[in-house]
Amino acid sequence: RLRAHSINANQNIMATLAKRLPSLIARLSIQRPLSGAAASLPERSPAPAGANKAELLEALNKRADFCNMLQKHKLTPFIGREKDLFVLLYGRKTAVPEDIMAAIKEEDIEAFISYVLPSRLPRLGASQLPRQLKFIDLDPKDPALNPSYRPPSPAFFSCRSAFQDQQRVFAELLTELDANQQRAEASGLASAKSDGPLPTVPEWIRKSDMEIKLFSKLYDSEYEELVALLSRLWLHPLGGERVRELTQPFLRFAAGVQHTPPRGLVDAQGRGYGQGFRKSATADVWVVPGTGKYTVNGRSVAATFSDEVHAFLAIEPLRMVSGLDKYDVTATVSGGGVTGKVGAIRLALSKALAALEPTLEKPLDEVGMLTRDTRVVERKKPGQKKARKKFQWVKR
Numbered sequence: 001r002l003r004a005h006s007i008n009a010n011q012n013i014m015a016t017l018a019k020r021l022p023s024l025i026a027r028l029s030i031q032r033p034l035s036g037a038a039a040s041l042p043e044r045s046p047a048p049a050g051a052n053k054a055e056l057l058e059a060l061n062k063r064a065d066f067c068n069m070l071q072k073h074k075l076t077p078f079i080g081r082e083k084d085l086f087v088l089l090y091g092r093k094t095a096v097p098e099d100i101m102a103a104i105k106e107e108d109i110e111a112f113i114s115y116v117l118p119s120r121l122p123r124l125g126a127s128q129l130p131r132q133l134k135f136i137d138l139d140p141k142d143p144a145l146n147p148s149y150r151p152p153s154p155a156f157f158s159c160r161s162a163f164q165d166q167q168r169v170f171a172e173l174l175t176e177l178d179a180n181q182q183r184a185e186a187s188g189l190a191s192a193k194s195d196g197p198l199p200t201v202p203e204w205i206r207k208s209d210m211e212i213k214l215f216s217k218l219y220d221s222e223y224e225e226l227v228a229l230l231s232r233l234w235l236h237p238l239g240g241e242r243v244r245e246l247t248q249p250f251l252r253f254a255a256g257v258q259h260t261p262p263r264g265l266v267d268a269q270g271r272g273y274g275q276g277f278r279k280s281a282t283a284d285v286w287v288v289p290g291t292g293k294y295t296v297n298g299r300s301v302a303a304t305f306s307d308e309v310h311a312f313l314a315i316e317p318l319r320m321v322s323g324l325d326k327y328d329v330t331a332t333v334s335g336g337g338v339t340g341k342v343g344a345i346r347l348a349l350s351k352a353l354a355a356l357e358p359t360l361e362k363p364l365d366e367v368g369m370l371t372r373d374t375r376v377v378e379r380k381k382p383g384q385k386k387a388r389k390k391f392q393w394v395k396r
Contacts, residue, residue: 062101062102063101066101066104067079069106069109070085073106073109073113075109082101083100085104086100086103089108089109090108160214160215160216160217163214163215163216163218166214167222167225167226167229169246170226170229170230170246171229173242173243173246174229174232174233174236177233177238177239178236180238181236181238184238201231201235202234202252202253203253204227204230204250204251204252205252206252207220207223209252210226213250230247230250233246233247234247265355266355267286270288271286271288271352271356272286272288272352272354272355272357273285273286273287273355274287274347274348274350274351274354274355275348276344276345276346276347276348276349276350276351277344277347277372278336278339278346279336279337279339279340279375279377280335280336280340280376281333281334281336281337281341281343281344282333282334282344283331283332283341283344283345283348284331284332284348285329285330285331285332285348285349285351285352286330286331287327287329287330287349287352287353287356288327288328289356290326290327291325291328292324292325292327292328294314294315294318294328294331295329295330296314296331296333297331301315305338310338310342313342313343314342314345314346314349316369317346317349317350317353317364318349318353320363320364320367320369321353321357321360321363321364323353327353329352331345331348331349333345346369347369347370347371347372350364350370354370
């Protein structure tokens, strides 16, 4: 099917080239020197009339061989238009030799067709199908010059070959590891893992970063499938260094890089950490035993929240556990208004205290300090003035 597809595409593209040849030649900007006999052919005047029978017969045989060569490469639209074909192949509109049939070489035609209809994975920085005709120097042993050569990737002709190729690599490796494990279990060998996968699954890159890495837009289901394959490979008992090297580009945090710990935990420095949300505000709070120092975005609570009610809500979790002078609090908050910021800090501080002192989780939970307030502004509806309010109705 792939061979038939290539032949049909060859015929369609060559027919289109023949129709749009004048404009195509006008846009052709890349010059290529003649190769072989075409480079040494001098320009000469037309042959005199009255040539003998042997010369005419030789010319007819030469033209028949040339037409057979064009027909072999599906270039029948160019029969009788040798000059146009010469300009298209070599990008030269001047100094065209008179004996064009001798100047045009079959290897140049094959190289041209193999570039217009690529039969190999694209080079670095090149698109799958060239938008502008260029001439490339191929090695004589290059597999692209072989007419029977086909792309190694089944997804080459798709618009998302990078994603599908990566998915295929993951699936084939997982199948191979599963088969090896089954053979080991059948033979009674223990499938103990060496220095391979870690016991916990790491965080993989986000969907947006995955799309950039694979040059493809992904559906949620496709991203979830890739993440599932990565996780299964990472946890496979026979994974080892091979899986680590393959999955390294998809790790969200590289080995040895410090990053924000999950909310509600104690980080490596012994600080209780919590993350809170309210409306469109997000707050991160770190709590350590101390003397009662409290900063929000590098400022004191009184300087950040001038309203007494807002300042009270920001320190309310500390009041509930009688820890105003027992802990140092560092908070960062962004997004939302004053009410959203205060609510986010209040929730994040409660989580940080519960993480640092597990005995405080129950009293904080009983008064609702660990429950997120999910209320947000209701959206405006089309055809209405606001979320609920309607325009004044007029009968006439």
